[in-house]
Amino acid sequence: MSTIAILNANPSKEELKQWGSFADMAIEMFEATRSDFLVSKVDYEVYNVYDNEFPTILELCKGGCLGLYITGSTSDAYTVGIDWIDKLRKFLRSLLENSAHPPISGICFGHQIFASALGSEVRRNPNGYEGGITRLKITKDALKLGLFQKPATSLPSYNFYASESHSDVVENVPEGYINILTSEKCEVQGLYKRNVALTFQGHPDFLTEVCIKCNEATYNRGEIGVDELIRIKESGKEHINDGRFLATFIWKLFTKLV
Incomplete structure (x- = not known):
């Protein structure tokens, strides 16, 4: 049976217990979109990297692993001196050195720690906190590759909306990768390299x-203040969340379609 390895970077949060851990939400996301790619049943192997x-490396590279997925976290990806974060950064570097590594996807913290492992600067966002159902603009580089286009329409897509909840940002794009999305407060909203990696600052x-x-x-x-919270709540009413649409592109990465 094919597997997806999930690196869970955060303990379960009390306020989100209804939906489970970040790993649980990842599995629900994958299962909700799996049938679109005619993928037979998948075994999800969860590793609590925060613990x-x-x-x-051998387990991931021996074959049968469709992809590696790194969850979000309340921790800062730029932190140095916390054992599991240092170990995760080193682990990703070592994994990428193996030509047989599976495709990699990271969400929020996962996006940031992946970029950090490749030498990009990650820091507190000088533009402040970004939250809510947020407009994401598809970059010219991503448009050239035909990414994030909806097949049901002949008209090109230039933006969509997704969940955001972050204070940190990736400052620069690693060599060999492209920035795929931008927002009003965050220039680097995702990284892509064909058959290698696809990351999102947002939360599909x-x-x-x-x-x-x-x-x-x-x-x-x-x-954040009360005015910002009100704005965030209104964004949830005003905009359709395209998170599941984004998730289909993680599947496309894992099935070597992008």
Whole structure:
């Protein structure tokens, strides 16, 4: 049976217990979109990397692993000196050196730690916190490759909306990769290299309700004000969340279609 390895980078959060852990939400996302790619049943292998639980490079590269997925986290990807984060960064570097490595996707923290492993700068966003169902613009490089186009329409797509909840950003694009998306507050919203990696700063794994709950928790921690929380809640009513559409492109990466 084919497998997808999930590196779970955060313990379950009390405010999101209705939806489970970030790994649980990833599995739900994959299962909700799997049939589009005629993929038979998949075994999801979860590794709690925040608790120093890692697969081996050999396990991932021996064949049968469709892809590696790195979840979001409340931790900062640029942190140095926290054992599991340092280990994850080193693990990704070592994995990428193996030509047989599976395709890699990362979400939010996963996007940032992947970029950090490749030498990109990750830091606190000077433009401030970004949350809610957010407009993402497809870059010219991504448009040239035909990424994020909806086959049901003959008209080209230039933007869509997805869940966001982050204070940190990737500052520069690693060599050999392209930036695929931008937003008003974040220039590098995703990274892509054919058959190698596809990452998102946003959360295709978050349903709109999850996005709002996560941002409410940010407000309760005093990290955003009431006006911003109101705006975030309104975004959930005003915009359709295209997260599941984004998830289909992770499947396309894992099945070597992009």
